Amino acid sequence: MTQAQQLREAILAAPLETSNFGETPQPGTLYLPLSHLKALRLDAHVVVGGRGVGKSFWTAALQSEPLRRLLGLAASELKGMEVHAGFSIAEHIDNYPNADVFDAFLAEGGDPYDLWRAVVLRWIARQAGKIIPHDSWPHTVAWLKQNPEDVARLMQQPRNWKGLILFDALDRTSADWRRMDSIVQGLLRTTLWLKAYPGLYAKVFLRDDQAERTVFNFTDASKLTATKAELKWARHDLHGLLWQRLINAPDTHGEILRDICRSTQQENVWHVAPEMKSESDPQRKAFETLAGPWMGRDKRRGVPYTWSVSHLSDGRGQTSPRSFLAAIRQAAEDSLERYPSHEYALHYESIKRGIQKASEIRVQEMAEDYPWVPKTLAVLSGMNVPMDFDIVREKWENAPAGALEGNPTRLPAQHIDRGWDGVREDLQRLGLLETKKDGRIDMPDLYRVGFGLGRKGGVKPKG
Structure with a gap:
């Protein structure tokens, strides 16, 4: 040989497999680029990154004490830390609510800020050996609102431990953008609330499109954005x-x-x-x-x-x-x-x-994250880029009825209310389209090949 x-x-x-569904990564796969050091710091409460860049990987890895030990000095702040998942790709109804719970809670007029604080309180109470209502999430929230002094005492009691709570896969909380914005903003407000208690930290992993919306429009949000880290x-x-x-x-x-x-x-x-x-x-x-x-x-x-x-x-x-x-x-x-x-x-x-x-x-x-994307771009299959946007718009406008609809259980295009210009903006923000200096629309090979578009001299689509 x-x-x-x-x-x-x-x-x-x-x-070489990288997908993570909540399982602890193998030690040999642990790799920390120097540019990601900031993301592991305790004062980096918000970490932003696209699909496949490591958000779920770090959510799982940081919960493993042996893996944190392998990181050495890079994770020295995390030594002896109790690390807990406050939301992740893996469902755990006793630790955090799922999408159905969020839907029912918001339908009753509940404030996501209260529900996220209930998640934190269950964690703190469990660590402290205290018993609070935990048979359902509405009951935990009701106790929180009806017993503000007990909540304060629980959060302020002396602790001989430090804790980090992680939040990931927040797109799974709702299929409606406005509702998800409210959920994420409530979580960020909870993260700010937690900063008042020494030794307790939160880290929120957000997708780029989530972080670009209005979720930081609340008082003192700058205290979170000032230390925001990006996974690139x-x-x-x-x-x-x-x-x-x-x-x-x-x-x-x-x-x-x-x-x-x-x-x-x-x-x-x-x-x-x-x-x-x-x-x-x-x-x-x-x-x-x-x-x-x-x-x-x-x-x-x-x-x-x-x-x-x-x-x-x-x-x-x-x-x-x-x-x-x-x-x-x-x-x-x-x-x-x-x-x-x-x-x-x-x-x-x-x-x-x-x-x-x-x-x-x-x-x-x-297609999994944005079901409307493949349906929108499949209409352009067989065409060559770069091309004028007017041609793209005409293709979209003449598509069969229902051809561009997404999945009702997943998030639609953010700016669909602006028409095709809004869809174009969303595709650009997601990195699927780019506008050349002469105004024509181009598509990077990463997506062009998979969606069946051509380019002179480029990698050919399969088949």
């Missing part, structure tokens, strides 16, 4: 993450990859060396060992190290780790199937097909 074949098998054995991934961060996953491949697979990437071991987990976390010659050369120097037979087609990331960026120039890792895994699978004797583990044509696969996954994720 050649070195390229060994490396290819090693890549396929590595833990630069090219070198993505490559660092890739190698963190690769060097922790099992058995001899990990050994052969560690021959390429310098690493250190801590508690049976391998960590990439500092030079592999930055835009450096070692990082570039390591990927070149896997994929070769060019995206073709010569340099005219680009360099795999940069090409693989740039073709996965959205309209805001952001690339998610989920898309990048999915593309690399697919490239390895395709190389094994089509080019088993190629001199490199990743064939450049397979990297292109990896982009196709990542695009399909991203389109599927968009």
Whole structure:
């Protein structure tokens, strides 16, 4: 077996899956870009990021004491901290309400601020060994409102512990934008309320579109936005993450990859060396060992190290780790199937097909989060970008009745009330469309390929 074949098998054995549904991540997948250090600080009460950038990953990871210990100095503030989920992708009705509870509570005229404080009170009471009404969320809220002095004493009592409560996946609280705005704003007000009690902290993970709305329109919200952190991934961060996953491949697979990437071991987990976390010659050369120097037979087609990331960026120039890792895994699978004797583990044509696969996954994720998006963009399938917006508008206006409707259980387009210009604005804010200097509409390859649009000289849509 050649070195390229060994490396290819090693890549396929590595833990490149990134989706998180509330389970504790594997230690070998833990990777903290320097730009994300701020997000772990206790004073960063609001953390903003798009789909697949790590919000649910950190929500799950921070609840694990062994994983916090692996972070070392980066998480020194969290040492000895009691970490609790106040809302997440995994349902836990005794710890926090679900969407049905929110709907019923708001339908009765309830204030989300009270319901979120009830979530905090149940947590504090449990830690303190105190009993408060917990048979239903309305009963906990009623106790909170009817016994303000008891609430104050519970929150102010001396504690020999410190606590952090995490909130994630808030789009699952409601399928109505205005209602969700109210829920999120109530949570942010609760976060501010919690700041009054020493040793208690909250961290709220928000999607970009949630943070861009009116949720911060309340007194003293600036105390939260002043320390807001964003989860963004630069090219070198993505490559660092890739190698963190690769060097922790099992058995001899990990050994052969560690021959390429310098690493250190801590508690049976391998960590990439500092030079592999930055835009450096070692990082570039390591990927070149896997994929070769060019995206073709010569340099005219680009360099795999940069090409693989740039073709996965959205309209805001952001690339998610989920898309990048999915593309690399697919490239390895395709190389094994089509080019088993190629001199490199990743064939450049397979990297292109990896982009196709990542695009399909991203389109599927968009369909899950925003059901109106694929229905809106499917109308444009077969067309080439860039194109005039008038052509796009005409396509939308002539679409069959009901073709552009979303899912009533998920959030609709934010600005649908502004007509097609509002839909265009929403698509741009989500990174699916971009407007060129000449006014024409363009679509990044990450979405263009998956939605079946063409571009002269670009990666072709599948099929």
